[in-house]
Amino acid sequence: MSALxxxxxxxxxxxxxxxxxxxxxxxxxxxxxxxxxDFFVLATGRNARQTKSIYDEVYAQLKADAKLTPRATDGVREAEWIVADYLDVVLHVFTPETRAFYRLEDLWGDVPAVELEAAAS
Incomplete structure (x- = not known):
């Protein structure tokens, strides 16, 4: 279990x-x-290669810094929509077309968003 x-x-x-x-x-x-x-993190890569690169970076940093690995992943091979379930946080990395099609922000439009400035600090 992570201390984070x-x-x-x-x-x-x-x-x-x-x-x-x-x-x-x-x-x-x-x-x-x-x-x-507790949280969804949504992000977009410009293409499948960048989407996979984003996922790989998140995976590497959380494993190295916090000893966290996802409980489950899906979509890594195709890299159109990668889902990584860290239990308390679920990462969704999309290509632009896939994000526009599924529109998770609209589906969950009633939930509050964490300000990105606070997220990047």
């Missing part, structure tokens, strides 16, 4: 994604509506 709070995990994930130049990084606070996770 779920919010700290979400912030680290967002910062690692930003290091790989992810676009449209959003942290959604899922606690009011969801029992299986």
């Amino acid at each position: 709070s779920s919010l700290e995990q979400a912030r680290r994930i967002a910062a690692a994604a930003a290091e790989k130049l992810a676009d449209d990084i959003v942290i959604l606070d899922m606690r009011p509506v969801c029992v299986y996770t």
